Amino acid sequence: MTRPADTVPDTGFRRCGCCGRQRPAGEVAELGVTPGVYICAGCALWAARRAGLLSALREIRIRDLLPSFLNRAQAPHTATAAIPILPSSDLDRTAAFYARAGFTDADHHDGYLLLNNDGVELHFAHHDTVTPGTCFVHVADATKMWKQLRERGVDGVGEIADQDYGLREFVLTDPDGNRVRIGSAIPDGQ
Structure with a gap:
C-alpha cells in the first residue's frame, strides 16, 4: 500500500531517482520539473558529462577566476587552505x-x-x-x-x-x- 506523500515520515534521506541509492537530504537535489524526484551529485556529474556540459565548463579556467573572487569574498583572517x-x-x-x-x-x-x-x-x-x-x-x-x-x-x-x-x-x-x-x-x- 502506498501512502500519500504528505503522510510519509521524513527520515532525512532521499532516494536518487537515477542510481537508486539513499542519500542524506543535503546531498541530493530535487528536480524542479519533477517534484519528489531527487538526483545525487554523482549522477548529476554523469548526466552533465553525457550532455557535454562539463567540457564547456572546463573551458572556463576556474583557477584564473579564483584569486579575484577570493579577494572580493574574503574577510580578514578567513581560512584559505586546510592541510592535514x-x-x-x-x-x-x-x-x-x-x-x-x-x-x-x-x-x-x-x-x-x-x-x-x-x-x-x-x-x-x-x-x-x-x-x-x-x-x-x-x-x-x-x-x-x-x-x-x-x-x-x-x-x-x-x-x-x-x-x-x-x-x-x-x-x-x-x-x-x-x-x-x-x-x-x-x-x-x-
Missing part, C-alpha cells in the same frame, strides 16, 4: 618514500616534516604509535602521475579507477599506512 597533518613513525623514511613520488623536503625539524610538490603540501608529525590518516590531493592528470609512480617502482600505488562522482583516482599508501588519495577530473570522452 599525517602521522609518521620515522620522518626520514617518510621523506625518502615521498621523494620517490616527487615530493621535496621543504622543512624538516625535530618531530615535524613538511613536503612539497608543485605547491601541494603534505605535513607529517612524528608519533611512536601511528594510527594511519587519509588525505586527498588534486592533480592535473591522475593517469599520468599513476603511470610515473608505477614506472619508478614506488611501493603502495593502488589501482586507478574512475569514480561515479567524476574523478579518476588511485591511492598511494605510505609505510605507516597513511592513504593519500590522488585524483583528477575524468577526461572528456572517457
